Amino acid sequence: MPTSRFTFPGHNGQLSARLDLPEGPHLATALFAHCFPCSKDIPAARRIAGRLSAMGIAVLRFDFTGLGHSEGEFENTNFTTNVQDLVAASAELAQRGMAPSLLIGHSLGGAAVLKAASELANIQAVVTIGAPFDPEHVTHTFAHALPQIMRDGVAEVSLGGRPFRISNDFLEDVAKGKLTPAIANLNAALLVLHGPRDATVSIDNASEIFLAAKHPKSFITLDSADHLLTKSEDAEYAADVIATWAKRYIDLPRPAPPIGTPEGVLRVSEADPKGFMQDVQSGPHHLLADEPAAYGGTNKGLTPYGLLSAGLGACTSMTIRMYARRKAWPLTSVSVDVTHDKVHGQDAGSESKTKIDSFTRAITLKGDLDETQRQRLLEIADRCPVHQTLERSNHITTKLA
Numbered sequence: 001m002p003t004s005r006f007t008f009p010g011h012n013g014q015l016s017a018r019l020d021l022p023e024g025p026h027l028a029t030a031l032f033a034h035c036f037p038c039s040k041d042i043p044a045a046r047r048i049a050g051r052l053s054a055m056g057i058a059v060l061r062f063d064f065t066g067l068g069h070s071e072g073e074f075e076n077t078n079f080t081t082n083v084q085d086l087v088a089a090s091a092e093l094a095q096r097g098m099a100p101s102l103l104i105g106h107s108l109g110g111a112a113v114l115k116a117a118s119e120l121a122n123i124q125a126v127v128t129i130g131a132p133f134d135p136e137h138v139t140h141t142f143a144h145a146l147p148q149i150m151r152d153g154v155a156e157v158s159l160g161g162r163p164f165r166i167s168n169d170f171l172e173d174v175a176k177g178k179l180t181p182a183i184a185n186l187n188a189a190l191l192v193l194h195g196p197r198d199a200t201v202s203i204d205n206a207s208e209i210f211l212a213a214k215h216p217k218s219f220i221t222l223d224s225a226d227h228l229l230t231k232s233e234d235a236e237y238a239a240d241v242i243a244t245w246a247k248r249y250i251d252l253p254r255p256a257p258p259i260g261t262p263e264g265v266l267r268v269s270e271a272d273p274k275g276f277m278q279d280v281q282s283g284p285h286h287l288l289a290d291e292p293a294a295y296g297g298t299n300k301g302l303t304p305y306g307l308l309s310a311g312l313g314a315c316t317s318m319t320i321r322m323y324a325r326r327k328a329w330p331l332t333s334v335s336v337d338v339t340h341d342k343v344h345g346q347d348a349g350s351e352s353k354t355k356i357d358s359f360t361r362a363i364t365l366k367g368d369l370d371e372t373q374r375q376r377l378l379e380i381a382d383r384c385p386v387h388q389t390l391e392r393s394n395h396i397t398t399k400l401a
Contacts (some may be wrong), residue, residue, distance in 0.1 A: 008062075008092040009375070011084040013071030016040070017062035017092070020049040024267060024281065027056035027252045028103035031089055033082070033109030035062065036138050037164055039068035042239065044106060044129070044229035048313065050271065051239035054279040055286045056252060058098060062089055077166040079112065086116040101125065101250045103188075104242065107201060107227065111135045114209070115182050123387065125249040127191045127242055130227050132210035133202050135177035141200070142166060146207045147180040183212040187250035190217040193238055200227035218245060236300065246327035277301065285311060312359055315386035320363070323380045331377070332367040359390065 002021040007014040018040055029080035029275055030052055034040055049059035064085050066074030086103075093100055101124045105113035110131025117123050132138065139146060142157035145166065149155045154167045170356045183190075194206035203221075210219045220241050225234035266282040268289070276297040278289040289307060293295030302310060313336040324331035339360045363381060381387070 008088065010065050010070065010072070010088050012065050013063065015062050015071070015088070016069035017060060019087070020053045020061070022048065022053045022056045022058060023269060025056055026058055026098070027101065029058045029060065029093055029098040029100045029252050030104055030246075031086065031093065031100040031113075032036060032059055032061045033103070033105040034064070034067075034253065035072065035107030035109055036141075037067055037162075037304040038102075039063050040107070041068070042106075042228065043232065044401045046282055047232070047235040048104065048239040048242060051236075051243045051279075052102075052246070054269070054271070055243055056281075057102065057243075057250075059104075059245070060089060060093055060098075060100070073165075075167050077381055078167075078170045079108070079115075079177045079389050080173050082108070082112045083119070084114045086112055087119055090116075090120045096137070102246055103127070105129070105131060107131060108135060111177070111179060111293055114179050114186065115177065116280075117186055117188055118182055123188045123189070124251070125189045126186065127193065127246075128206075128209060129193045129229070129238060130195065130198050130201050130222075131192075131205065131209060133179060133205040135174040135179070136173060137173075137201060137205065139171060168316075173380075177208070180212050183209060184214065186213055191245050192217070192219045193222055193241065194219075195222035195225040195227070195234075197224050198222075198227045201360050216249065220245075233372075236323070240288075272298070280307075305340050309340050309359065312336075312384070312386050312390065313338040313361070315384040316361060316363065316381050319384040320365070320377050320380055324377060329373055329377075330368045331365060333364075334366070335364045337362040337364075357390075375391050 003022060003023060004019040006017055006019070007147065008017060009015070029104060032040070032045055032049065034042060034045055039065050045061050052059050061252070062085070063070035064082050065072035065077045091098055099122050100120070101122055102335045103113040103117055103120070103123055103125070104127040105111065106129045110128030113126055114131070117126050145155045145157045149168050149171060154165055156165050173390040192206050194203050194208050196203045199239050206219065210217060222229070222234060222238060225231065229235040231237060232391060255295055266280065269279050271277040271279045271288065275301055280289055282289045288301030290299055290301040291303055293299050316336045317334050320334050321331070342355045361381065363378065365377055
C-alpha cells in the first residue's frame with residue numbers, strides 16, 4: 001500500500017506520522033491512536049491500517065508526544081495532551097482534504113478517541129480495542145512507583161521493557177479524565193473490541209463503556225487475544241471485524257468504474273509477501289484469498305480454486321432462483337455444493353488424454369415442487385453464465401500495468 005510519512009505540529013513539538021493510502025480510490029479516512037506507551041508501528045496497528053486501506057480507507061497513525069519518533073518529553077505528557085494531539089492530527093488531515101470519519105483507539109488510545117470524538121467534526125464511527133473505562137486505570141501498570149511519584153513529583157518506571165519518566169501531573173490528569181459524559185454523548189456509532197483474557201485491562205472495562213454508550217453500538221469479543229494483540233491471527237481478526245463493521249456506519253461512495261468496464265475492476269494485491277494471503281477488492285467489496293496451512297498459507301480465506309468454485313455455485317443458485325421466481329414456482333430455498341478435481345479427460349467423457357478440471361454440482365431444491373419442476377430447474381442450472389464460461393474455451397490477455 002502507498003505510504004506517506006510526514007510530521008505535523010502537536011501540542012508540544014512535531015509529531016511523526018504515517019499515512020497509509022489506498023492503492024485505488026480514496027473513499028474515507030481513519031485516525032488511529034496507539035496504546036500506552038506504544039508507537040504507531042506496533043503490529044496490530046499495521047495490520048488494521050493495511051486492511052482498511054485495502055477497502056479504500058486511508059489510515060493516519062502517529063506517535064504521541066515523547067514517543068516513537070515524535071518530539072517532546074514523555075514526562076510532560078498526560079491523557080489531556082493525548083487528546084490534544086488527536087485533535088491536531090485531525091486538523092492536519094482536514095488541511096489535506098482528508099478529514100477523518102472513523103476513529104480507532106487501542107488501550108489508552110481508545111479512551112483518548114472516546115474523549116476526542118466530541119471535539120471533532122464529521123466523526124461517524126469510533127472503535128475501541130482493549131480500552132479502559134477510566135483513564136486512571138493505566139496507573140496500575142506502575143503501581144509500585146506511585147508513592148515515589150507522589151513524593152518526588154516524578155519517577156522512572158519500566159513499561160514494556162523501556163524506561164519512562166512519569167510525573168505527578170500525569171496522575172492528577174488521568175484521575176480527572178472521566179469518560180462517562182463523553183461516551184453518553186457520543187454522536188457516532190461505537191464498536192467495542194476486547195479480549196476476555198486481557199490481563200492488562202479487564203473486560204469489565206469494555207462492559208462499562210458499552211453500557212454507558214447509546215445505540216448504535218456493538219460489542220465483539222477478541223476471545224483469547226492478549227492486550228497488545230501480539231498474535232498475528234488476533235490482530236488480523238480485529239482488522240477484519242473493524243473493516244466489515246465500518247462499512248455500515250461511514251460513507252463509502254462507490255468509485256466510478258473505469259471506462260469500458262461497467263462492472264469495475266477487481267484488484268488482487270498481496271496482504272502478506274512472506275506467505276500467500278491476498279487482498280481481493282472490487283468496488284466496496286473486500287475478501288481474502290489464501291492457501292491452507294499445509295501448503296504454506298495461513299488458511300484465512302478461500303483458495304483460488306475455492307473462489308472459482310464459489311463463482312460457479314453462486315451463479316448456479318442465482319440462475320435457478322431467477323427462473324423459479326419468473327415462473328412463480330414454490331421454491332423456498334436452493335443450495336449448491338461444488339467440488340473441484342483434476343481428472344483424466346477420458347474419465348470425464350472428454351476426448352482429451354490429459355488431465356482436465358472437473359466441477360461437480362450437487363443442487364438441493366426445497367419447496368413444494370413436483371418432479372417435472374425439479375428436472376426443469378436442474379436443466380436451467382446449465383444456463384448459468386459462469387457454467388457456460390467454464391465449459392467453453394477462454395482467452396486471457398495479460399499485460400504489465
